Amino acid sequence: DQQVKQNSPSLSVQEGRISILNCDYTNSMFDYFLWYKKYPAEGPTFLISISSIKDKNEDGRFTVFLNKSAKHLSLHIVPSQPGDSAVYFCAARREIGNQFYFGTGTSLTVIP
């Protein structure tokens, strides 16, 4: 039962343009959402997060948007850089039980 879904397994974007990565979830009990970036042969690295009481959080080139009514979040990277090429995982936390649920990842390629 995949409660967090990333329906696009891959995405290619030109350097300098915007990258938009999407994530959908099914459980309305999730209260905290995170994005992780993963390079090959390394562990996921925490990137940015958002609480369910907010609809936007920005950190430099990275912005996460949360639409609770649609149970949808997205990560915007502007401008995209070749070093952003990695697999991006979204995750959601259910406060009761402190459990985290991960999507299957989207592989982003930024073309120079």
Add this chain to the structure above:
Amino acid sequence: NAGVMQNPRHLVRRRGQEARLRCSPMKGHSHVYWYRQLPEEGLKFMVYLQKENIIDESGMPKERFSAEFPKEGPSILRIQQVVRGDSAAYFCASSTGGPGTDTQYFGPGTRLTVL
């Protein structure tokens, strides 16, 4: 402040042997999570532990797999009688487990290869 440590980074075992994977959480973190990533797949939750307690092991196979997080020392994921299908990257993450905006931080992973 050291991050999450995992060792070994690479582990090779023959079928039928035992694999022991270790994870030392970040300082101040008392919650540990284990995930498995099979080739071409995402992260699959296996088990969630606090010190001396297993909180959720719903993602862990019922046989051959076990995990512990003792009062002292690292968390251990143990796989007995390994089979080729166990070959994967195993990641450990830790968190404070506090309410509100808790975040998991990952280790570099252990890549298990079963020959």
